[in-house]
Amino acid sequence: MKKTIILSSIFLLGFLNSCTVVKEYEKVNLNDPDMVLGDKPVDRFEINAQAYREAASGANGGKTGGGCGCN
Amino acid sequence: MKNLFSLFIILFSATIFAQDSTSTYKKRVLEAPEVDFLASYYSQDGENAAVSGGIGTEKLTDLTPTIVVAIPLNDDDVLTIDAGVSAYTSASSSNIDPFDSGQADPFVASSGASSSDVWFGGNINYSHSNDSRNDILSAKVSVSSEFDYFSFGFGGTYTKLFNEKNTEVSVHANVYLDTWKLLYPIELRESSNFIGLDKKNRNSYSLGFGFSQILSKKLQGMLSLDLVQQQGLLSTPFQRVYFSDSPDRFRQNFQLADDIERLPETRFKTAIGGRLNYFINEMFVLRTYYRYYFDDWGITSHTASVEVPIKITDKFTLYPSYRFYNQTAADYFYPYETALSSYEFYTSDYDLSEFSANQYGFGISYTDIFTKLKLANFGLKSVDLKYDYYKRDTGLHYSLISAGFKFIGN
Numbered sequence: 001m002k003k004t005i006i007l008s009s010i011f012l013l014g015f016l017n018s019c020t021v022v023k024e025y026e027k028v029n030l031n032d033p034d035m036v037l038g039d040k041p042v043d044r045f046e047i048n049a050q051a052y053r054e055a056a057s058g059a060n061g062g063k064t065g066g067g068c069g070c071n
Numbered sequence: 072m073k074n075l076f077s078l079f080i081i082l083f084s085a086t087i088f089a090q091d092s093t094s095t096y097k098k099r100v101l102e103a104p105e106v107d108f109l110a111s112y113y114s115q116d117g118e119n120a121a122v123s124g125g126i127g128t129e130k131l132t133d134l135t136p137t138i139v140v141a142i143p144l145n146d147d148d149v150l151t152i153d154a155g156v157s158a159y160t161s162a163s164s165s166n167i168d169p170f171d172s173g174q175a176d177p178f179v180a181s182s183g184a185s186s187s188d189v190w191f192g193g194n195i196n197y198s199h200s201n202d203s204r205n206d207i208l209s210a211k212v213s214v215s216s217e218f219d220y221f222s223f224g225f226g227g228t229y230t231k232l233f234n235e236k237n238t239e240v241s242v243h244a245n246v247y248l249d250t251w252k253l254l255y256p257i258e259l260r261e262s263s264n265f266i267g268l269d270k271k272n273r274n275s276y277s278l279g280f281g282f283s284q285i286l287s288k289k290l291q292g293m294l295s296l297d298l299v300q301q302q303g304l305l306s307t308p309f310q311r312v313y314f315s316d317s318p319d320r321f322r323q324n325f326q327l328a329d330d331i332e333r334l335p336e337t338r339f340k341t342a343i344g345g346r347l348n349y350f351i352n353e354m355f356v357l358r359t360y361y362r363y364y365f366d367d368w369g370i371t372s373h374t375a376s377v378e379v380p381i382k383i384t385d386k387f388t389l390y391p392s393y394r395f396y397n398q399t400a401a402d403y404f405y406p407y408e409t410a411l412s413s414y415e416f417y418t419s420d421y422d423l424s425e426f427s428a429n430q431y432g433f434g435i436s437y438t439d440i441f442t443k444l445k446l447a448n449f450g451l452k453s454v455d456l457k458y459d460y461y462k463r464d465t466g467l468h469y470s471l472i473s474a475g476f477k478f479i480g481n
Contacts, residue, residue, distance in 0.1 A: 021235050022285050029289050029350040033438075034358065034380040034388065037283050037293040037346050042455040042475035045111035045135060046432070049461070049471055053115075055398055055423050056342065056364035056372035057299075 100200045101143040104480035106449060109137040109155075111474070117421075117467030120163035120177065122256075124311040124328065125407035125419030127177030129467060130162035147200050154193035160186060166325070167309045168257040175325035185254070185309075190217040194224075205232045211245075219252040219308075226277075241281040249273040253308045258327045270336065273303040289350040299340040306334040312405075312419055314412040332418035334403055340366040344374075356380045364398075370423070372398035378432075390434035390457065400425040421465055432459040442479050449478035 022030065029035065039047065051057045117129035137155030144150055162179075165186030169175035180186060194213035200206070206229075213224040226245030232238065251271045259265040276299070283293035311328035313319070320327040344362035351357055362374040376394035383389060401423040403416040410417035434457035442450025455475040462468040 020287065021237050022288055023235065026288050027285075030285060030291055032350060032356065034356040035291065035348045035350055037291060037348060040455060040475070041107050041109055041139060041477070042434075042457055042473045044109070044137075045113070045471060045473045046430075046457075046459055049113060049459075049469065050396070053422055053461075053463075053467070053469070054372070054396060054428070055368075055370045055401065056362075056366075056374070057340070 097146050097202060098204075099143055099146045100198075100204070101141060101149045104143065104449075105141040105452075106478045106480075107137075107139040108476045108478075109135075109139065109474070111135045112472045113159075113469060114471075115467065115469035117463075117465070118178070119419075119421040119424075119465060119467065120166070121307070121310040121332070121418070121420035121422070122163040122166050123169075123177035124313040124326070125421060127166060128162040128180065130180065131159060133157055133159035147202075149198050151196040151198070152193070153196070155191075157190035157192070159188060159190070161188075162186070164188075164309070167254060169325045170257060170322065175323040177325060185218075188218050190215060192216075205236070206230070207232075213247075219254045220249065221252075222247055222249040224248070230281075237285040239281070239283045243277075243279045243281075245275075245277045245279075247273075247275040249275070249303075251304050251308060255308055255331060256311050256328045258322070259331065265330070268304060268306075268308055268331075270304045273301065273305060275299060275301045290347070292345065292347040295344045297340070297342045297344075299338075299342075301338045301340070302336055305336060305338055306332045306418065307420070310418065310420055312410055312417050313408045314410055315408045316411050316413075319408075329412065330417075332420060333416050334418055335368070335416060338366055338368055340364065354382050368423075369400070369402035370398055372396065376430075386437055386439060388436045388438070390432070390436065392430075392432035392434070394430040394432070395427070396430070397427040398425065421467065424465060426463045426465045428461060428463040430459055430461040432457060434458070442481075445481075446478060448481050450481060452477040452479045 111134070113131070113133040113135070115129060115131040118127065119125050120127035120129045135155060135157040137153070139151065139153045141149055141151045165181040166177060167185040169177070169181045171181055173179070175181070192213070192215035194211055196209055196211045198207060198209035208227070208229055210227045211225065213222070215222045224245060224247040226243060228241060228243040230239060230241040249272065251273065253268055253271055255265070255267065277297060279295060279297040281293065281295045283291065285291045308331060310332045312330050312332050313326060314329045317329045342362060342364040344360065347359045349357040356379070358378040358380065360374070360376045363372070364374070365371040374394065374396045376392065378390060378392035381389040381391070401418070403418050404423045405417050405419060406424070407419055410419070434455060437454040439451060439453070442452050444451040455473075457473045459471040460468070461471070
């Protein structure tokens with residue numbers, strides 16, 4: 001539990017960090033499809049296989065427990 | 072006075088016109104319906120099957136066709152329907168009953184009913200964006216079913232963008248209410264000493280937070296935190312355990328179970344992850360990911376991955392990738408014949424053992440933004456093909472071939 005609180009605090013610190021504002025017209029590189037901060041639809045099978053074969057799931061955009069008889 | 076009145080009318084009309092023109096234009100969240108056809112073929116092998124107490128074949132194949140349809144209901148709302156089937160054959164689960172034909176052996180697949188199964192799953196997601204597109208609410212309902220497992224889930228996500236869409240925060244919550252059909256190893260069903268499980272439900276509650284930030288014109292990152300509480304039947308009813316202090320009993324070449332795995336009825340998981348994507352130049356992008364995980368069963372794990380998309384033409388992109396994963400063993404993990412019958416909890420499932428794994432991937436993507444290739448009223452937007460090879464230091468390895476075809480409605 002102590003570990004959870006420490007990690008949660010580190011996570012929340014990120015919210016305090018405000019960076020330079022990039023304007024819409026300057027986002028041409030950031031809008032590249034490969035810059036998306038997530039997985040492509042075709043990656044779901046890889047995430048699913050890992051959820052079955054590994055004990056750790058969560059924080060990867062995939063299943064976070066439940067919905068399958070996996071770990 | 073008359074001129075002044077005319078000028079006022081003209082200005083007032085212009086104001087109304089201006090207001091009308093700005094309030095009626097709103098970019099749709101999704102311009103047209105989208106259909107994704109996805110499929111995968113998975114092939115696995117290893118020699119530490121949990122069904123036969125940590126020894127035996129883990130050969131398994133799985134074919135998974137899936138369809139995802141996203142429909143814009145209006146300018147702000149999108150309905151997404153996702154449905155899939157997973158048809159698998161498993162040598163290890165065939166050995167829930169290894170005596171149905173031929174010589175029973177943990178390293179040989181049996182031909183009984185449990186050698187194959189079909190999983191059906193689907194979910195419906197509804198999302199609503201406000202006029203500024205800075206607030207997004209979504210709700211989801213999911214159902215999945217296979218012979219011995221049924222799951223019903225629901226959840227929601229709230230996403231807030233601000234700082235000129237440079238910063239995004241989100242919170243999501245999901246509940247899964249799952250039910251097992253208690254299927255024990257065949258020899259224990261006939262045993263008078265065996266004590267069955269008294270629970271068959273598994274409930275999972277997850278709460279997640281996301282924070283993403285644009286850091287420069289070429290760099291953006293994300294942090295995510297997931298907290299998961301599980302309770303109920305967290306073990307698998309047909310996974311055998313052999314004790315070191317019990318005599319070995321065999322029928323043919325198959326060792327009869329001393330018990331099934333027994334695990335606690337609660338588990339709390341915490342995972343924190345981060346992504347950092349950097350646009351190197353028109354040809355290369357660097358995508359990185361790291362995650363740290365721990366739970367109250369004694370498992371900690373690290374995951375790190377890197378992918379470097381390479382645009383070789385305006386239509387084709389290559390995706391080489393590497394992923395490293397390791398985990399410590401659960402407190403209740405014991406290899407074959409090392410647990411004592413006096414222990415409260417035990418399992419010989421190598422998915423809960425200590426191991427490291429390497430995964431190498433290679434993908435290729437074709438994108439046609441003009442969707443020239445037509446199929447009925449839909450145009451082909453992209454094709455993705457990917458191959459992954461995964462190997463654990465415990466011996467288990469698998470190959471995964473994935474494919475995706477995206478069509479956009481005209």
